[in-house]
Amino acid sequence: QVQLVESGGGLVQAGGSLRLSCAVSGGTFSRYAMGWFRQAPGKEREFVAAITRSGGTTYYADSVKGRFTISRDNAKNTVYLQMNSLKPEDTAVYYCATNRGTIGTTKGLYDYWGQGTQVTVSS
Numbered sequence: 001q002v003q004l005v006e007s008g009g010g011l012v013q014a015g016g017s018l019r020l021s022c023a024v025s026g027g028t029f030s031r032y033a034m035g036w037f038r039q040a041p042g043k044e045r046e047f048v049a050a051i052t053r054s055g056g057t058t059y060y061a062d063s064v065k066g067r068f069t070i071s072r073d074n075a076k077n078t079v080y081l082q083m084n085s086l087k088p089e090d091t092a093v094y095y096c097a098t099n100r101g102t103i104g105t106t107k108g109l110y111d112y113w114g115q116g117t118q119v120t121v122s123s
Helices: none
Strands: 003-007 010-013 018-025 033-039 046-051 058-060 068-073 078-083 092-099 117-122
Touching (some): 003 092, 018 033, 018 092, 018 117, 058 068
Antiparallel strands (some): 018 078, 033 092
16 A cells, blocks of 8 residues: 655744655555645645656646745655745645646545645744
8 A cells, every 4th residue: 555654844934945755655656746735724735746757847836836846756765845935825734645647736636645744834
């Protein structure tokens, strides 16, 4: 069974940075495109970023473009989300997820999900 474990969340001041990690086990990591989503209290879970199986192509939500960077290390079965210039509106629980099919921004395209890591940005 595929398992995903996120880490790296925390409390940071506006303008600061965090790097999230998502370790994947129980499957063939290089066969999955990977995505990051987030969910703020009272809101729907929304797409943040995605990366293809090889890491050659990335996708971002407009709200994070230019501030966040998704990357992956297939040798370590890990995907990362580098978050810079953080804003209070980035506060949410961040989730990583696997995608065995067509990469996209819709959460229904993703198969397995982690438990999430909390990111809180203070003003």
